[in-house]
Structures are given as structure tokens and as C-alpha cells.
Amino acid sequence: MERILRGHLIEAVGRVLAEPMVTIEITPPKDEGHGDLSTPVAMSLTKLLKKPPRKIAEDIVSAIGPSGTFGKIDIAGPGFINFTFSHSFLCKELHGLISSGESFLTENIGRGRSIQIEFVSANPTGPMHLGHGRGAALGAALSNLLSEAGYRVEKEFYINDAGRQVRLLGISVFAKYQTLCGVEYPFPEDGYRGDYIEDISREIKEKHGDAFAGKDFDEASVPFVDFSYLKMLGLLKKDLEDFGVFFDTWQSERELYANGEVAQAINDLRERGYIFEEDGATWFRSTAFGDDKDRVIIKKDGEFTYFAPDIAYHRKKVARGFDELIDIWGADHHGYVGRMQAVIQALGCPKDSLRVLLVQMVSLLKGGQPVQMSKRAGEFITLREVMDDIGADTTKFLFLTRRSDSHLEVDIEVAKAQSAENPVYYVQYAHARINSIFEKAKQEEEAAGLPAGNLEQSLTAFNGDCFNDEEMRLVKKLLLYPMMFKNAALAHEPHRITFYLQELAGMFHTYYHKYKVVTQELELTRSRLALCRAVQIVLRHGLKILGVKAPDRM
RNA sequence: GCCCCCUUAGCUCAGUCGGAUAGAGCACAGGUUUCCUAAACCUGGGGCCAGAAGUUCGAAUCUUCUAGGGGGCACCA
Known part of the structure; x- marks a missing residue:
């Protein structure tokens, strides 16, 4: 319907203007009595044509001429052109909808361009919380939307399996394990405290007995870290599957290190002139692209910052040749948008080839009362609990009833009690x-x-x-x-x-x-x-x- | 201190890159089933779009300031 009208308008406005106009706004009028679709284009042309809007509207209308498409075309208010379609045209369109089905409903705006959406990418250090669920629902829906719109879409999950967080997970499990073995061992101050930590440590104890009792963490770090994060990753996958969200590719952070891609990325940027040394550290000159400050990528103790593998990761995405990249992040990461887009530009891509969508927090209520969620204390409602409670479909739908960048409140009691409504x-x-x-x-x-x-x-x-x-x-x-x-x-x-x-x-x-x-x-x-x-x-x-x-x- | 986001009905939120008399759901009050599913439908009250100024034919929408809420500002991840 809009497509047909747009065709008429482009031609008519083109004739009035003697040049094609790129954007013509078309909206359904607020008041149905005004017609089926409406355009304010005559008003936005007043400056250019130096004529009163209603006069321009008349010119456009007469340029459209008689057509079986419309039952009536009115000029109203300050210069709106209101279109009412003819009964026969609408029926013809309905016929098209029924016979062509989905192809009638979509529009090919992607034209086969490729787009990668990275989302969730939750640390494999604990169960998914509601914020992850919201990101999952959004990412999955967005990829469906874009692939229906003619893009070739790839869904990717980035596994943070190399950093401090998975190590901390390993230490937490290790400490619990020692306790189970009757060995006194200090629990790390900022360690993970959920029940699942104890479950994993018990599992290790069943498998290996007291083999690691009383040992130093460094002697046992590999089995503890790897076993624990792989276990958690398995749970993440299971949760996502049950939530109905599937990924095409899983990119491991470790692999980026192991393949030398982190080092290559830094070399690449160095050759492009965006790397410098200062105070014993290695920096990326992100201010060259509008970031607030330059960012350290190798600390003076020789360790990489988390930013280094992120650079390598995005460089890899770029190298894989996607036409567009989308990252879906929690809103608490919005401070990283600037530096990531700096990376993209440093690699020679236009700034908008990476779009970052921020997902705001989900706050959970129980009967109107906010539920305190502390990841530290291991007290938080998981996606799994909510999903089992009210169902995956309801959960997804609720997550998608708000714009992603606005806060979402979910009252678990209401969602349950009112499930019928x-x-x-x-x-x-x-x-x-x-x-x-x-x-x-x-x-x-x-x-x-x-x-x-x-x-x-x-x-x-x-x-x-x-x-x-x-x-x-x-x-x-x-x-x-x-x-x-x-x-x-x-x-x-x-x-x-x-x-x-x-x-x-x-x-x-x-x-x-x-x-x-x-x-x-x-x-x-x-x-x-x-x-x-x-x-x-x-x-x-x-x-x-x-x-x-x-x-x-x- | 600096930066970003938010503020629309009692509550939760829409509002299509500035358009006509600002919408929906929930909640509240009342009504509907010999009939294709009552997980539904109908009727009703509800608003200084946080506040102020500006931009123009026209502002919930854009700019500036003020107030309130959230988040971010590391050689942490």
C-alpha cells in the first residue's frame, strides 16, 4: 500500500520539483477520518519552492492525475495530502497478500548484504541473568527481522574464556573444593558465590577425590579453570537453546591469543600509526577518532588489557568481510562504544559499519517490591528461573515490548498471576x-x-x-x-x-x-x-x- | 567534577529522522456467553508530555538552562 503510494509520489513530486526527491515521508494519519495514508511533503517543500504549502499540494495532486488506486485525494489542514485508497485497489492488495504470503509482507532492503550480530556473549562464569535474556531476545528477533529483510545474517557469541573472570571462577571453585576436602583455604574476596560453585567443586571431588587437596592453585589452575568454565558454558548453551535462541558461530577469546591474532592486530594498528609507547605501556591512539582518551592495550607489567583481544576480535570480524557489524551490549558498557568505533575506523572502515545497540537493565519486582540482585552474593534471579516460571514465549515477548534502550521492569508475580491476561x-x-x-x-x-x-x-x-x-x-x-x-x-x-x-x-x-x-x-x-x-x-x-x-x- | 541515557494517564510504556484534537495495556467502575474458544468483547473516568526559555508556518519530538532518576568515567574484566 505504502509502496504503491510512494511510487506515485516520487513521480509526481519529481515532476513538480523537476528533480527527484530522496525522502518523502508517508505516515498513516492519526485520525482515520483523514484518510488511509498521508504526507506532509508539500509543507516541507515550502522553503525550497517559495510557495504556500497548499498550492504545492495542489500541484502534486494534479501531477498524480486520475488513478484507480485512489478513491479520493484531499488537501487538508496546513497542507497535508491525504490519500484514501479505492475499495477495489485494497481488495487487489489483499489478494496479493494471501497469494504471495511472506514475500508480500517484507521488503528487500538488505539486498543480500551480509551482517553479523554479536549478542549475549555472557561470561561463562555463572548462569544468565535477565539482562542477558533481554539481549538474547533482542538479538534473535533482530536477526530474524534483518534476514527477512534481505540481509545475510550471522549470529555470533563471543566466549570470554581467557581473562581474569574465568580464572576467578576457577579459584572460587578451587577454594570450595579445598573446603570440601577439609583443607582451610581463603575464599577470594571478589569470588563467585552462587550455589553452582559448590556443585562444580563437588563434581571435581567426585572425579578426582583429594588429588588436589592442599595444593597451590597454580598447580591445579588448568583443570579447575577449564573444567569450570566449560561446565558453565554448557549451561549457557542449554539455557539459550531452551530459550529458543541459537547461534551460528562461537568465537573463543583464547583462540585469538593462540592463533597470534591479538599480536597481529596490534602490529596492524602499529603499521597504520595508531600505536605508541608511553610510561612503559603500549597505547592505542583512539583520540584520533574522537574518543575521550587514548587507551592502554599492554600494561607496563607486560600483560594485555581486556581491550587488546577485543581489538583482535573486531579486526577478525572486519577481515571476514561483513558489510555491517552489530554488537549488542549491556548499557553499562556504553563507555566502550567510542573506543570500539575508533578501532573500526583505525582499521579503515567507516564509523557506522559497526553499530552498537545498548540494552538497558531489567529490574525485577516481586509483587511491586524491587528484588535486590547481588551477583557478588550469588543472589540474583536467573533467566532460567523466570523462563521455567512463565515460559520462554512470554519472557521473550515481554522483553520485546519495550525499546531496548529503555529500562524494563518485570514483576514476576504479575507475569505469573496474570498469565491469563x-x-x-x-x-x-x-x-x-x-x-x-x-x-x-x-x-x-x-x-x-x-x-x-x-x-x-x-x-x-x-x-x-x-x-x-x-x-x-x-x-x-x-x-x-x-x-x-x-x-x-x-x-x-x-x-x-x-x-x-x-x-x-x-x-x-x-x-x-x-x-x-x-x-x-x-x-x-x-x-x-x-x-x-x-x-x-x-x-x-x-x-x-x-x-x-x-x-x-x- | 566530566560524559551518556531517561522523565508522557494512578502504574508500565508507545508515539514512525518537526506535523492535524497526544495513544495502548494494566489498574479501577459497570456490563456481555442458547452463537466459529470468555486466554475474548463492550462502556466509562482519567494528561500543564518534569519545569523554563528559544528555533518556525507548526515542538512530546530540535537547541540551551534547571530539577529529579539511572549508568559510565582504570595500566579492572
């Missing part, structure tokens, strides 16, 4: 309902001695004249999906899908209550079934992007 069920229910309408239609056909499923197979032969105003409202809502989809993909904002689905489901539920789909009149029934099918196609597509099931029965 949960927005995800509302949308899924609409889908299931439509399915049962089709079941009903089949039964009626059989009862009438007709071949069952005949109606269902001839939906595209629906007669649009049967549609009343409310049905046409639904049709228009459906035909707005492609525009919403395109904008969501361009903005990298899956939450727009969530909102749209709730609106569409709401409209459908209302319609369902007011009108009976399966009637005694064949023509009418076929038309209404066609409309239901179209709603179902759109719901299914939207839910698929969100990673939420579209059940046939509930």
Missing part, C-alpha cells in the same frame, strides 16, 4: 482462534455434503464487495504491515512488531465478536475466511520474527 496470549489467541474458524468451516462443509476444505482452497476467489467498513479497516491494517516491517528493520527495532501485533490482534478480537465468519452464505463466508487467512498470515509472520510460537490451539 498476558499480552503474548492475547496475540497467540487470535491466531489460534482463526485456526478454529477454519476447522469450523470444514465441519460445516462436510455437514452440507460438500468436499471439506474446498472453501479454504479457493480463498483468493473472494468477493471484495462483501466487505463492510469494519472489514476494510482490518484490511488496511494488514496492508500497513509491510511499511511497519520496513521501518522496524531500518531502525533495528523489533519492538515495533510487538506493538503492531497487539493492535492487530485487538482489532481481530473485536471483529470476531461482532461478526460470524462461517455463515450460510457461501460468498460472504469465503470473503470473511479470506480476511481471516490474511490476518493469520500476518500474525504468524510477526510472531516468527519475535521468536514466539503461533499455536493452532490454546
Whole structure:
């Protein structure tokens, strides 16, 4: 719908301007009475053309000329041009939606370009918390969205298996192990304290007995560190799988060191002139690209900072030839955006070839009261708990009902207690309902001695004249999906899908209550079934992007 | 101290790169089922878009300042 209008407008505005205009804004008007789609383009051209907006609007309208597409074109207010589509055009579009399905709903804005999305990348030192879950839901939905929009998408998880954190995990387990063996050993001050630490140490004790009792950590670090983080990594993978989030590639930090890629990255930057030595340390000149200060990559004690492998990692991404990179980080890392984009530019890529999406915190409430979460004390609600409690679909849907950069509150009591009135069920229910309408239609056909499923197979032969105003409202809502989809993909904002689905489901539920789909009149029934099918196609597509099931029965 | 984000209905939040009378869900009050699923529907009250000034045909949206909330500012990860 928007696509067709845009075609008309580009041509007409081009004729008025005598040159093509790049961006023409098209939006559905707030007040439905004003029409189906609207453009303020005449007003934004006033300065350029030095004419009153309404005059420009008139010129554009006459340049469009008569067309069967529109039922009416109005100029209103200060200079809006409001388009009302013709009944026949809308029906033709609905026909297209039903017969072409998904290809009608999407737009190929990626044109085969490749894009890598790195997300979650939680340290394998403990279970995933809700923030990770939010990142997982967003990353998965975004990759679905972008791959539907014609990008080749790769989903990657970066494993922080080399740094201080996994070592600390090993020490924590080691300390617990010593205690189990009856050896006194100080627990590291900032060590990990969850129950899982004890579980792992017990497992090691069962396997190796007292073999490491009383030893120095350095003698046993490899088995403890490696066993522990691999164990945790396995749990992360399991959690993600059960959450319905899958990755294409897993990049290990250790491997970057082992392959010499960290050293190569530093050499590369040195050759490009962005490395210097000062105060006994090695620095990356990130201020050359607008960062606040230069960053140390090798400390004066000879150790790499965490930043060094990050550079190597992103250099590797660049070398793999993606057209665009997306990192999804927790908002507490926003201070690193500047230096990472400096790295990208130092490697000769445009700044915006790396886009960092920040995911704000999830705060958990229980019956309105905030739940204190302390990772230190090992007291925090895990994604696993919430997922087991309210289900993966509900959890994902809730995470995707907000923009990623705004704080999210989840009240676990509310999510549980109100599960019956949960927005995800509302949308899924609409889908299931439509399915049962089709079941009903089949039964009626059989009862009438007709071949069952005949109606269902001839939906595209629906007669649009049967549609009343409310049905046409639904049709228009459906035909707005492609525009919403395109904008969501361009903005990298899956939450727009969530909102749209709730609106569409709401409209459908209302319609369902007011009108009976399966009637005694064949023509009418076929038309209404066609409309239901179209709603179902759109719901299914939207839910698929969100990673939420579209059940046939509930 | 410096930087970033946030502030919209009682609560949680949308608001499409400046557009027409600012929306939804929840909560609250009342109603709907001989009928394709009541996980649904209908009706109702609710707002100085934190505050002030500016930019222009036009501001919740852009700029500046103020107030409040969150986060970040390491040769820590």
C-alpha cells in the first residue's frame, strides 16, 4: 500500500520539483477520518519552492492525475495530502497478500548484504541473568527481522574464556573444593558465590577425590579453570537453546591469543600509526577518532588489557568481510562504544559499519517490591528461573515490548498471576482462534455434503464487495504491515512488531465478536475466511520474527 | 567534577529522522456467553508530555538552562 503510494509520489513530486526527491515521508494519519495514508511533503517543500504549502499540494495532486488506486485525494489542514485508497485497489492488495504470503509482507532492503550480530556473549562464569535474556531476545528477533529483510545474517557469541573472570571462577571453585576436602583455604574476596560453585567443586571431588587437596592453585589452575568454565558454558548453551535462541558461530577469546591474532592486530594498528609507547605501556591512539582518551592495550607489567583481544576480535570480524557489524551490549558498557568505533575506523572502515545497540537493565519486582540482585552474593534471579516460571514465549515477548534502550521492569508475580491476561496470549489467541474458524468451516462443509476444505482452497476467489467498513479497516491494517516491517528493520527495532501485533490482534478480537465468519452464505463466508487467512498470515509472520510460537490451539 | 541515557494517564510504556484534537495495556467502575474458544468483547473516568526559555508556518519530538532518576568515567574484566 505504502509502496504503491510512494511510487506515485516520487513521480509526481519529481515532476513538480523537476528533480527527484530522496525522502518523502508517508505516515498513516492519526485520525482515520483523514484518510488511509498521508504526507506532509508539500509543507516541507515550502522553503525550497517559495510557495504556500497548499498550492504545492495542489500541484502534486494534479501531477498524480486520475488513478484507480485512489478513491479520493484531499488537501487538508496546513497542507497535508491525504490519500484514501479505492475499495477495489485494497481488495487487489489483499489478494496479493494471501497469494504471495511472506514475500508480500517484507521488503528487500538488505539486498543480500551480509551482517553479523554479536549478542549475549555472557561470561561463562555463572548462569544468565535477565539482562542477558533481554539481549538474547533482542538479538534473535533482530536477526530474524534483518534476514527477512534481505540481509545475510550471522549470529555470533563471543566466549570470554581467557581473562581474569574465568580464572576467578576457577579459584572460587578451587577454594570450595579445598573446603570440601577439609583443607582451610581463603575464599577470594571478589569470588563467585552462587550455589553452582559448590556443585562444580563437588563434581571435581567426585572425579578426582583429594588429588588436589592442599595444593597451590597454580598447580591445579588448568583443570579447575577449564573444567569450570566449560561446565558453565554448557549451561549457557542449554539455557539459550531452551530459550529458543541459537547461534551460528562461537568465537573463543583464547583462540585469538593462540592463533597470534591479538599480536597481529596490534602490529596492524602499529603499521597504520595508531600505536605508541608511553610510561612503559603500549597505547592505542583512539583520540584520533574522537574518543575521550587514548587507551592502554599492554600494561607496563607486560600483560594485555581486556581491550587488546577485543581489538583482535573486531579486526577478525572486519577481515571476514561483513558489510555491517552489530554488537549488542549491556548499557553499562556504553563507555566502550567510542573506543570500539575508533578501532573500526583505525582499521579503515567507516564509523557506522559497526553499530552498537545498548540494552538497558531489567529490574525485577516481586509483587511491586524491587528484588535486590547481588551477583557478588550469588543472589540474583536467573533467566532460567523466570523462563521455567512463565515460559520462554512470554519472557521473550515481554522483553520485546519495550525499546531496548529503555529500562524494563518485570514483576514476576504479575507475569505469573496474570498469565491469563498476558499480552503474548492475547496475540497467540487470535491466531489460534482463526485456526478454529477454519476447522469450523470444514465441519460445516462436510455437514452440507460438500468436499471439506474446498472453501479454504479457493480463498483468493473472494468477493471484495462483501466487505463492510469494519472489514476494510482490518484490511488496511494488514496492508500497513509491510511499511511497519520496513521501518522496524531500518531502525533495528523489533519492538515495533510487538506493538503492531497487539493492535492487530485487538482489532481481530473485536471483529470476531461482532461478526460470524462461517455463515450460510457461501460468498460472504469465503470473503470473511479470506480476511481471516490474511490476518493469520500476518500474525504468524510477526510472531516468527519475535521468536514466539503461533499455536493452532490454546 | 566530566560524559551518556531517561522523565508522557494512578502504574508500565508507545508515539514512525518537526506535523492535524497526544495513544495502548494494566489498574479501577459497570456490563456481555442458547452463537466459529470468555486466554475474548463492550462502556466509562482519567494528561500543564518534569519545569523554563528559544528555533518556525507548526515542538512530546530540535537547541540551551534547571530539577529529579539511572549508568559510565582504570595500566579492572
